[in-house]
Amino acid sequence: MRFLSMVRINENSGLRPSEQLMADMGTLIEEMSAAGQLIETAGLRPTAEGARMRLSGGRLTTTDGPFTESKEVIGGYALLEAASMREALALTERFLRVHGDEWEVECEVRALDEQCGPDAR
Numbered sequence: 001m002r003f004l005s006m007v008r009i010n011e012n013s014g015l016r017p018s019e020q021l022m023a024d025m026g027t028l029i030e031e032m033s034a035a036g037q038l039i040e041t042a043g044l045r046p047t048a049e050g051a052r053m054r055l056s057g058g059r060l061t062t063t064d065g066p067f068t069e070s071k072e073v074i075g076g077y078a079l080l081e082a083a084s085m086r087e088a089l090a091l092t093e094r095f096l097r098v099h100g101d102e103w104e105v106e107c108e109v110r111a112l113d114e115q116c117g118p119d120a121r
Contacts, residue, residue, distance in 0.1 A: 001111055002039065002081055003088035005095070008106040009075035011046055015103060024098045036081055037091055043076035072106070085111065 017025070032038035044050075047065035054061050067073065078095065082088040092107045099105050 001083065001088075002079060002114070003085070003109055003111050005078040005080055005088070005092045006074050006108045006110075007043075007076040007078070007095075008072045008108065010072055010104060011075060013104065021099065025095075028094060028098055032080075032091065032094075039079040039081055041076070041078040044074060047073050080109075085109070 029038060029041060047067045050065040050067075052063045052065075052067065054063075078092075080088050080091050082091060088109050088111075092109050096105055096107060
């Protein structure tokens with residue numbers, strides 16, 4: 001099964017990844033990729049460079065970032081391959097623990113609905 005782990009951060013915290021964190025994250029990404037557990041991962045650019053589009057009552061509206069009403073935003077994602085939600089959570093735990101004690105990071109983990117994707121049968 002595939003799972004999406006969405007990384008929620010407070011982009012206004014002022015924290016920037018250290019060289020050590022980036023090195024440790026690189027090692028973890030290599031290990032999980034080689035094991036076939038990590039399909040894809042990426043960080044997202046700041047909300048100031050993004051936009052939100054909404055459909056409501058048949059009307060489309062677009063709002064340019066930054067999104068000041070949002071305390072936490074999705075700062076990145078990991079597409080995981082795991083046998084169960086329990087395994088996906090264990091993989092996500094490894095990612096979170098790499099950050100150490102100074103970071104406040106939350107991940108929302110959800111299974112992909114395989115009936116909706118390009119491989120749907």
